[in-house]
Amino acid sequence: MSDTTAPPVIEVQNVTIAYGEKVVQRDISFEVRRGEVFVILGGSGCGKSSLLKTMIGLYRPAAGRILFDGEDIVTAEGDERLRLLRKFGVMYQSGALFGSMTVLENVCLPLDEFTDLESEEKTLVAAAKLNQVGLLPAAAQKPSALSGGMQKRAGIARAMALDPGILFLDEPSAGLDPITSAGLDETIRELSKGLGITFVVVTHELQSIYAIADRCIMLDARTKTALAQGTPADLRDHSKDPYVRQFFLRQAAAAAGATRPPA
Amino acid sequence: MSSSHSSFARVDFRQGPGAEGVLTLAGELDVSSAAEARREVVDKLASARVTALAVDGSGIAHGDMSGMAVLYELAQGRIVPGVKATIRGLRPEYQTLLAAFPPGEALAAVREEPPRRPFLQQVGAATASMFADLRAQLVFLGGVVQGFGAALRHPRAMRWREVAVVFEKAGVNALPIVSLISLLMGLVIAFEAAQPLEMFGAQIFIANMIGLVMIREFSPIFTAIIFAGRSGSAFAAEIGTMKVNEELNALETMGLDPLRFLVIQRVFAGTLLMPVLAAYSMLLGVFGGILVMLTMGFPFAQIWSQLVGALGVHDVLIGVSKSFVFGAIIAGLGCLRGMQTKEGPNAVGDSTTRAVVAGILMIIVVDAIYSVLTYVLHV
Numbered sequence: 001m002s003d004t005t006a007p008p009v010i011e012v013q014n015v016t017i018a019y020g021e022k023v024v025q026r027d028i029s030f031e032v033r034r035g036e037v038f039v040i041l042g043g044s045g046c047g048k049s050s051l052l053k054t055m056i057g058l059y060r061p062a063a064g065r066i067l068f069d070g071e072d073i074v075t076a077e078g079d080e081r082l083r084l085l086r087k088f089g090v091m092y093q094s095g096a097l098f099g100s101m102t103v104l105e106n107v108c109l110p111l112d113e114f115t116d117l118e119s120e121e122k123t124l125v126a127a128a129k130l131n132q133v134g135l136l137p138a139a140a141q142k143p144s145a146l147s148g149g150m151q152k153r154a155g156i157a158r159a160m161a162l163d164p165g166i167l168f169l170d171e172p173s174a175g176l177d178p179i180t181s182a183g184l185d186e187t188i189r190e191l192s193k194g195l196g197i198t199f200v201v202v203t204h205e206l207q208s209i210y211a212i213a214d215r216c217i218m219l220d221a222r223t224k225t226a227l228a229q230g231t232p233a234d235l236r237d238h239s240k241d242p243y244v245r246q247f248f249l250r251q252a253a254a255a256a257g258a259t260r261p262p263a
Numbered sequence: 264m265s266s267s268h269s270s271f272a273r274v275d276f277r278q279g280p281g282a283e284g285v286l287t288l289a290g291e292l293d294v295s296s297a298a299e300a301r302r303e304v305v306d307k308l309a310s311a312r313v314t315a316l317a318v319d320g321s322g323i324a325h326g327d328m329s330g331m332a333v334l335y336e337l338a339q340g341r342i343v344p345g346v347k348a349t350i351r352g353l354r355p356e357y358q359t360l361l362a363a364f365p366p367g368e369a370l371a372a373v374r375e376e377p378p379r380r381p382f383l384q385q386v387g388a389a390t391a392s393m394f395a396d397l398r399a400q401l402v403f404l405g406g407v408v409q410g411f412g413a414a415l416r417h418p419r420a421m422r423w424r425e426v427a428v429v430f431e432k433a434g435v436n437a438l439p440i441v442s443l444i445s446l447l448m449g450l451v452i453a454f455e456a457a458q459p460l461e462m463f464g465a466q467i468f469i470a471n472m473i474g475l476v477m478i479r480e481f482s483p484i485f486t487a488i489i490f491a492g493r494s495g496s497a498f499a500a501e502i503g504t505m506k507v508n509e510e511l512n513a514l515e516t517m518g519l520d521p522l523r524f525l526v527i528q529r530v531f532a533g534t535l536l537m538p539v540l541a542a543y544s545m546l547l548g549v550f551g552g553i554l555v556m557l558t559m560g561f562p563f564a565q566i567w568s569q570l571v572g573a574l575g576v577h578d579v580l581i582g583v584s585k586s587f588v589f590g591a592i593i594a595g596l597g598c599l600r601g602m603q604t605k606e607g608p609n610a611v612g613d614s615t616t617r618a619v620v621a622g623i624l625m626i627i628v629v630d631a632i633y634s635v636l637t638y639v640l641h642v
Contacts, residue, residue: 099608104373116298117329124332127373128363136365139373144607162294163327194359 007070009034009166009198010055015064017050024050026225028064030217034165037192037199037212039232042219043247048202049093051219052170055200056090057081068166086114088166089159093174095151097143103130103154104139110161129157133187149180153187160191167191169201173208185211206248218244270325272300276307284313286337286348289322292330301333308343316343321352328360335364403522403599410520410527422528429532433494434540440493441486445544448481449473449551457559466559470566471573473552478574478582482544484630487589490537491622495597498529499618502601503611511602526598530591537590538583545582577642581633588629593622 008031017024024047032038040048053059055066057073065072073084097106107126111117117125130136133153143151152172159167172188173181185208191197192212203209209216209232217229220243227241236248270291277285286308292300308316318337323330337348338361353361365373380388414421456472502525505511514521549570556566600618604610 111294111329115294115329117332118298118301121297121301121329121332121336123373124335124364124370125328127365127370128328128332128335128360131365131369132363136369136373142607160328163329195356 006034008032009069010200011065011067011070012055013065013067015051015054015066016062017047017054017059018062023062023224025219028217028219028226030226030229032166032198032200034198035192035196036214037188037201039209039213039216040200040202040219041204041209041216041247043204043221046219046221047224048204048219049170052168052200052202056088056168057085086162087164088168089162089164090168091152091155091159091170091172093170095143095148095155097151097154097158099143102140102142103135103146103157106143106154107158107161110158114162126157126161129160130154132160132191133157134183149176149184152176152184156187160197164197166198166200169199169203171202171204173203173205178207181205181208182211188212218247270296272296272303272330273322274300274303274307276311278311278313279317282312282314284308284311284316285319286316287319287322288334289324291325292320292323292333293325293327294329297329297333300330301336304333304337305342311343313343313346316346316348318348318350319352320350320357321354323354323357326354326357326360328363331357331360331364334361339367399603400599403595403602406522407526407530407595410523411531413523414527414531420523421531422524425525425528426532429494429529430536432497433490433533434536437489437493437540438543441489441540441544442547444485444489445477445482445547446551448485449477449548449553450555452476452481452548453552453555457555466556467561467565467569469552469556470569473549474570474574475578477548477552478545478578480582480630482548483541483582483585483589484626486540486544486586487537487593487626488623490533490540490590491593491597491619491626494533495593495618495622496615498594498597499601499604499615500611502526502598503604503614506602506604507606507611521602526595526602529598530594533594533597534587534590537593538586541586542583545579581637581642585630585633589626592625592629596621596625 010032012028012030012032015028016026017028028051030038040051042048050059054061055073057066057076061074064074066074068084068087071080071084073081076084097103098109101109104123104126107129108122111122111125115122127136127139130139133156135150135153135157138146138150138154143154146154156167156169156172169188172184176184188199188201189212192199199212201208201212213232215229215231216235218227218235219225220227228235228239228244230238232248235244239245239248270293272292273287273289275287275289277287279285286304288300288304290296316337318334320326320334334350334353336342338350340347350361453469453473456469457466460466460468460472502511502521505525511521514524553563553566553570557563597618600614600621603617604614
C-alpha cells in the first residue's frame with residue numbers, strides 16, 4: 001500500500017502545458033506516493049495524455065517542475081536524464097510495440113540494450129514478464145496478430161522489462177470490452193499490491209477508476225485546470241464542483257447495470 | 264526501487280556435510296547486478312561436487328525479475344546439471360516474482376520457430392501469387408479505363424482540385440531536381456563523347472549524340488525514374504495509409520468507388536504531367552550539351568544547324584509518347600500498390616517499395632519494347 005509518510009516518488013509542481021499560444025492545462029500540482037495507483041482522469045480533450053507525456057519527458061512544460069525522487073526531469077540532460085528515464089516504464093495507448101519484432105523480442109529489447117545478461121537469461125526474464133501479464137502463449141507472435149487488449153498487455157510487459165519502480169499507463173482500458181478491461185485492471189492491482197510498483201494511469205473509465213485508483217486527479221477542458229484530487233469516493237461524495245459530481249454520477253448511471261457496484 | 268545505480272550482490276558457497284552444498288545470496292540482486300552475480304555463482308559451483316543444493320535468499324535486500332532469473336535457473340538445475348536447488352528464506356514479494364517464471368515446456372514453446380515450407384511449395388506459392396498479381400493488375404487496368412470513360416462522360420464529377428494538387432506536388436515541385444539532373448546529364452554525355460570523337464576530328468557530332476540520346480532515351484527515362492521515386496512512392500504511401508486508417512472502407516460504404524475517387528485523378532495527372540516534364544528535361548539536356556560545345560569553341564550557329572539537321576520531328580514524338588506511357592504506368596502502379604496495402608506496421612513501407620521497384624522495372628521493359636519497335640520500323 002501507499003506510504004503516506006515517505007517522500008513522494010513523483011512531484012508535479014505548478015506545471016502548465018501549452019502548444020504555442022494554446023494553453024492545455026494551467027498550474028497543475030500533485031504528488032504521487034510510493035506504491036500507490038494514481039489516476040489522472042477527465043473528459044476527452046482535457047489534456048490527460050498531454051500531462052502524461054509531459055511527466056515522462058516527451059513534452060516540455062511551459063512552466064513548472066516535475067520531480068522524480070527530487071530530481072527534475074524537465075531540466076535534466078544527457079546521462080542524468082537517462083538515469084531518470086530508467087526509473088519508469090511506459091505503456092502507450094496503442095501498445096506502441098515494434099511491429100517487426102515478435103512479442104518476446106519486444107520485451108527483450110530493453111534488456112538487450114541496458115543489461116549484460118546472457119541471452120538465455122534475457123529470454124527467461126522476458127518470458128516471466130509475459131507470464132505475469134498472462135501473455136506467454138503469444139510470445140512468438142508478431143504484434144499485428146494480437147488483439148487490442150493483448151497488445152496493451154504486451155506493452156505493459158515491455159514497460160516492466162527492466163523492473164522500474166514506476167509504470168505509466170496511457171488509457172489501459174480504452175477500446176477494450178468490459179471483461180478484458182476488468183482483467184487488465186486486475187493485473188494492475190496485482191502488480192501494484194504484490195510488487196509495490198507505483199502506477200500513474202490515465203483513464204476516463206469510471207469502473208477502472210474504482211477498481212484500481214488509490215487517489216486521482218481530475219482535469220477539466222473548460223477551466224483548463226485540475227478540478228479536484230483525492231480518493232475516488234471522496235471526489236464522488238464530497239466534491240463541491242458540480243462537474244466532478246456529474247462526471248462520477250453520469251458514469252455511475254451508465255455503469256448501473258455492470259457487475260461491479262461503485263466502491 | 265530504482266536500478267539506476269550499480270548494485271552489488273554477495274555470493275557465498277559452503278560445502279555442507281556429505282554432498283550437500285549451501286549457496287547464500289544476499290544484498291541487491293537486481294537488473295544491474297544479476298549478470299555479475301550469475302557469473303560468480305557459476306564460478307563457485309564449478310569446482311563444487313554436490314548432489315543436493317540449498318539456496319538461502321533471506322539476505323536479499325532488493326531483488327527483481329532479472330535477479331530472480333538466477334534463482335530460477337538454480338532451482339531448475341540449469342546451472343548445476345541434474346541438481347535442482349531448493350530455495351529458502353525468500354521474502355514473499357520475491358516468491359511472487361519467482362513464481363512468474365513459466366514451467367520449462369511453456370518456455371520451449373516460446374522459442375519454437377515456425378516450420379519452413381518445403382522448397383517446391385514455396386515455388387508454387389510464389390508462382391500462384393505472381394499470376395494473382397498479374398490478374399489484379401489487369402482488373403485494376405480495366406477499372407482505370409472504365410473510370411476514365413466515366414470521367415470523360417461526366418467531367419463535372421471528376422475532382423479536378425485533386426488533379427491540380429498532384430500537378431503541383433509531382434510536377435512543379437519536381438522541377439529543381441529534374442533541371443539539375445537533365446543539365447548534368449547533358450554535360451556528362453557531351454564530355455564523355457568529346458574524347459573518342461576527337462580522335463576522328465568529329466567533335467561537331469556531339470550535337471547529334473546529345474540530341475538523339477537525350478530526346479529519344481535519357482530524358483523520358485530519367486524523368487520517369489524521378490517520377491517513380493518521388494510520386495509513385497507518394498501515391499502508394501498516401502493510399503496505403505488511407506487503407507490502414509480504414510478511409511478506403513469509409514469511401515466504399517459511402518458508395519464512393521476509391522478507384523474513381525482517388526486513383527483516376529492521380530493517373531490522369533501523372534499521364535499528362537510526364538510528357539511535359541520530359542520535354543522540359545530534353546530542353547535542359549540539350550542546353551547542357553550546347554554549353555560544353557560552346558566552351559570547345561564551336562560557334563552557336565554551327566551547333567544549332569547540326570542539331571536541327573540531326574533531329575527529326577519523329578525523334579521528339581517518340582520521346583514524348585514514351586513519357587505518356589511511363590506516366591500512366593508509374594501512377595497506376597503506385598495507386599495499385601497503395602490499394603493492395605496489407606495490415607500491420609510495415610505494410611505502407613512495403614507497398615511503397617513495391618510501387619517504386621515495379622515502376623522502374625516497367626520503365627525499362629517498356630523502353631526496351633520501344634527500342635525494338637523503332638528499330639524494326641526504321642523510325
